[in-house]
Amino acid sequence: MASARIHRNITVQRLAKDCYHFFRCQRPVVRRLGRPFRISRRYIELDLTYRCNLQCRNCNRSCTQAPSRCDMPVAAIAAFIRESVATGRSWERIRLLGGEPTLHPDFTSIIGMLMDYRASANPGLRIVVCTNGCGPHVRRHLEDLPAAIHVKNTWKGRRQRLFRPFNVAPIDRPSYRWADTSCGCRILEDCGLGLTPQGYYPCGIAGAIDRIFGFGRGRERLPLPGDDMREDLDIFCRLCGHFGFSWPTRRIRMSPTWTQAYGRYHARCGHDPAPCR
């Protein structure tokens, strides 16, 4: 079985950093010091599916707020690998997320494809499966993983955990009126680019926001290393509860912009989980 360790997203240290970043991203500070974050080109996250076996409030992929059975096509993973090889992109880390990534119907094949890519083109690559570790199906997949795959297990269950209030949009918060949302947040550096079923984004969370708002900004090709994607960040970060500082909560928190966006999503797509829409 692959290596596993318990992971916690909310720590005092991280909250202190978020608080500092709130001030660091104020426009007068940015004008003096420049933007604090750049998208890491060493890391990428693949959001394999929006299926999930849990219903965490404030899920930052909207798996609870707008359930979906949308999966990343295997062809998109193959294209990502081909493009990475053709352009000489040497990823240090690829993380597989969702939703719950092990629920992707072709999870085992995708692991095989990434292991082949690692063996043939990128031997230093670290492949990490980020999982909630909940339920026999998920655990069976984790037990079957090759030893070279790392597991980041949040060990979630039915009991609600503390989450940052993802659905509280900075544009709905008067205290953010001086913020430069094109700065992004530390997730750009900690997690890297995002590839989702809708395409490439500055981070996986931006792709999850686009799934609900329907801007259609997913890129078909890997963004070039010099492309800082600031226009995308300015659109997505003003909607994202990870921007700046918020107290973590176990309760559902949603600002008006998100309430309206989910209303439009459900009017467009209905309430039944369905394949990509």
Ligand code: SF4
């Ligand atoms: S386990 Fe993760 S993806 Fe699933 S609902 Fe909870 S936060 Fe969302």
Ligand code: SF4
């Ligand atoms: S969309 Fe959210 S998670 Fe992504 S960079 Fe912006 S604030 Fe951070």
